[in-house]
Amino acid sequence: xxxxxxxxxxxxxxxxxxxxxxxxxxxxxxxxxxxxxxxxxxxxxxxxxxxxxxxxxxxxxxxxxxxxxxxxxxxxxxxxxxxxxxxxxxxxxxxxxxxxxxxxxxxxxxxxxxxxxxxxxxxxxxxxxxxxxxxxxxxxxxxxxxxxxxxxxxxxxxxxxxxxxxxxxxxxxxxxxxxxxxxxxxxxxxxxxxxxxxxxxxxxxxxxxxxxxxxxxxxxxxxxxxxxxxxxxxxxxxxxxxxxxxxxxxxxxxxxxxxxxxxxxxxxxxxxxxxxxxxxxxxxxxxxxxxxx
Amino acid sequence: xxxxxxxxxxxxxxxxxxxxxxxxxxxxxxxxxxxxxxxxxxxxxxxxxxxxxxxxxxxxxxxxxxxxxxxxxxxxxxxxxxxxxxxxxxxxxxxxxxxxxxxxxxxxxxxxxxxxxxxxxxxxxxxxxxxxxxxxxxxxxxxxxxxxxxxxxxxxxxxxxxxxxxxxxxxxxxxxxxxxxxxxxxxxxxxxxxxxxxxxxxxxxxxxxxxxxxxxxxxxxxxxxxxxxxxxxxxxxxxxxxxxxxxxxxxxxxxxxxxxxxxxxxxxxxxxxxxxxxxxx
Numbered sequence: 001x002x003x004x005x006x007x008x009x010x011x012x013x014x015x016x017x018x019x020x021x022x023x024x025x026x027x028x029x030x031x032x033x034x035x036x037x038x039x040x041x042x043x044x045x046x047x048x049x050x051x052x053x054x055x056x057x058x059x060x061x062x063x064x065x066x067x068x069x070x071x072x073x074x075x076x077x078x079x080x081x082x083x084x085x086x087x088x089x090x091x092x093x094x095x096x097x098x099x100x101x102x103x104x105x106x107x108x109x110x111x112x113x114x115x116x117x118x119x120x121x122x123x124x125x126x127x128x129x130x131x132x133x134x135x136x137x138x139x140x141x142x143x144x145x146x147x148x149x150x151x152x153x154x155x156x157x158x159x160x161x162x163x164x165x166x167x168x169x170x171x172x173x174x175x176x177x178x179x180x181x182x183x184x185x186x187x188x189x190x191x192x193x194x195x196x197x198x199x200x201x202x203x204x205x206x207x208x209x210x211x212x213x214x215x216x217x218x219x220x221x222x223x224x225x226x227x228x229x230x231x232x233x234x235x236x237x238x239x240x241x242x243x244x245x246x247x248x249x250x251x252x253x254x255x256x257x258x259x260x261x262x263x264x265x266x267x268x269x270x271x272x273x274x275x276x277x278x279x280x281x282x283x284x285x286x287x288x289x290x291x292x293x
Numbered sequence: 294x295x296x297x298x299x300x301x302x303x304x305x306x307x308x309x310x311x312x313x314x315x316x317x318x319x320x321x322x323x324x325x326x327x328x329x330x331x332x333x334x335x336x337x338x339x340x341x342x343x344x345x346x347x348x349x350x351x352x353x354x355x356x357x358x359x360x361x362x363x364x365x366x367x368x369x370x371x372x373x374x375x376x377x378x379x380x381x382x383x384x385x386x387x388x389x390x391x392x393x394x395x396x397x398x399x400x401x402x403x404x405x406x407x408x409x410x411x412x413x414x415x416x417x418x419x420x421x422x423x424x425x426x427x428x429x430x431x432x433x434x435x436x437x438x439x440x441x442x443x444x445x446x447x448x449x450x451x452x453x454x455x456x457x458x459x460x461x462x463x464x465x466x467x468x469x470x471x472x473x474x475x476x477x478x479x480x481x482x483x484x485x486x487x488x489x490x491x492x493x494x495x496x497x498x499x500x501x502x503x504x505x506x507x508x509x510x511x512x513x514x515x516x517x518x519x520x521x522x523x524x525x526x527x528x529x530x531x532x533x534x535x536x537x538x539x540x541x542x543x544x545x546x547x548x549x550x551x552x553x554x555x556x557x558x559x560x561x562x563x564x565x566x567x568x569x570x571x572x573x574x
Contacts, residue, residue, distance in 0.1 A: 033386050035393075084558055093332050093385045094557055097510070100334070100393075101553025104507040108546030221503050225394035232390065263405025270398040277379040277391060 004136055005258045006251060011142045013250020014149040015207050019223055020230035020242045021153065022200030028237030029173045029193045033092060035099040036077050037201055037227065038220030039106045044070040044202025045209035045219060046114070052125050059125050059210070063148065067203040074198020075191050077102065086190070103221075110217040119215045126210065141210040148207060152200060153243065159196075160239070169193065173237070222266075229269040233276050235283025245284065303424075311492045312532055314427035315485050320512035320528035321434050322481035327518050328442075329474040330454035331385055335376065335392030336509045338399050339369035339479045341501025343486030345403065348415045348496055358421040358491065366483035373479035374472075381471040388475070396502045403498035414497030415490075422491035430488070431525070434481060438521035450474070504546055511549040514556045 023037050047066035051057040057065070081102055085095050131138040160166040171179040172189055180186045201220075208223065209215045230249055234241025249269060256268045276284065303310060319336060326333040347365035350356050356364070376395070380387040403409045410416075441447050453460035453467050461467045490496045508531070516527025531552070535545045 096386060096389055098554050098557045100507055101550040105547045105550030112543055225397055228390050228394060266398050266401035270394055273391060274375060281379055281383050
């Protein structure tokens with residue numbers, strides 16, 4: 001029982017980590033708390049729904065395609081909403097407010113257009129069978145989640161650490177102005193970051209859609225709370241912290257739901273958030289960043 | 294005695310008139326936080342706490358409304374303390390991030406706790422609030438905030454909004470002002486919640502989530518924060534618009550969201566003169 005709960009928790013947590021990774025990367029490189037991020041999550045799930053239902057695509061094709069499509073949505077929205085604020089060097093609250101307004105408009109527009117009902121992926125998109133190891137059951141959806149998370153996170157870390165693009169990204173995260181002066185095309189890189197992050201969010205949406213088999217416009221909003229908790233616990237902009245915190249949140253949530261009360265699941269995330277803010281505001285692994293005049 | 298036409302008018306449009314007053318209070322609760330250069334997205338959650346607390350106090354303890362109204366502001370104030378104390382020491386995004394999920398978390402709590410009515414909410418709340426209490430409170434809040442804005446406190450708030458480090462160097466206790474503003478905002482939102490619960494007879498778990506939180510921000514941003522009257526005007530415009538244009542009601546939320554985008558992006562000196570000054574230098 002406990003082992004099963006732990007596995008479910010780790011798998012749930014790996015989607016949280018995947019989701020929060022893009023969010024924290026966006027903050028780290030672009031210095032923006034971009035609240036439209038949750039929308040890419042919903043968008044990814046709906047793209048996959050359309051591809052599998054209307055076009056009859058198998059899930060292994062729909063997952064990357066939906067992620068890519070969400071990435072493109074992210075690039076367009078970032079360009080529409082944030083280029084102007086980046087140019088005038090607006091404070092971070094301005095971009096937070098703009099993306100907040102935009103995401104409400106997007107969710108509400110999507111709900112008016114598609115309806116608020118919960119939709120399901122077509123039956124048979126994944127085989128119902130599960131891998132049984134002794135007492136443990138691992139469903140096909142969960143295996144897909146694990147594979148996708150490992151591939152995406154590994155790919156992202158390789159991109160960041162091993163390629164010239166990653167070097168440029170890290171330079172931009174450190175000091176955007178200096179990076180620009182060194183000949184890095186920061187506008188192009190910003191678009192690339194949006195594409196990658198939107199893709200991560202979209203993939204997260206498809207995977208959560210598979211895991212719970214429930215897709216509706218506001219699903220990204222519930223996920224955003226998890227995203228915030230993960231990046232605050234892991235430290236804003238900290239990729240490694242986001243991974244660990246994501247797994248941690250998934251496990252704690254699953255254990256709470258399993259052993260205490262499933263209704264408290266949402267509250268767990270929030271209590272963790274407030275507790276970390278009180279005790280370690282720079283995140284569990286972060287060092288305090290002191291602002292001096 | 295009221296003239297007959299006024300009586301008729303109030304009877305027909307009673308809900309709208311109440312909503313104008315309550316949304317005005319909510320806009321003020323957002324104004325107080327924006328006025329110190331912070332962004333709280335917990336206004337709807339504070340309102341919900343006030344509504345639930347007041348409903349329970351009235352229905353279970355049968356307290357008079359004069360006691361219920363101030364008591365209903367205690368839970369939001371406690372939550373504001375718990376969230377504000379750690380986050381207000383940090384940069385501006387932390388308060389926003391910590392409060393943005395609060396409404397959704399409480400929704401889950403309201404839904405799952407039987408004493409709070411679960412999915413059915415709480416109904417049968419007696420109609421204790423009315424024109425006098427709603428508009429009395431709104432006018433009192435406007436008067437106090439107007440006087441504060443003109444006083445030394447108001448100048449300190451404006452200074453820290455423009456440049457918090459410079460303000461701190463000049464001896465403004467930034468931390469204390471921010472927390473004070475957040476607590477005042479929790480009181481206003483909690484009172485607005487108690488008033489709304491006692492004019493609508495029903496409160497439900499889904500009324501205080503993400504959408505109303507952003508809507509309250511759109512009130513304050515549309516009006517701007519040049520004076521306390523501006524956000525109230527913003528609230529009234531955005532409350533009356535869906536009433537005036539019926540077909541508009543479906544797209545109300547889309548519009549509220551776009552208002553925020555357009556105001557922040559394109560009207561830096563128009564509707565928001567004070568807040569935006571330093572962005573365009």
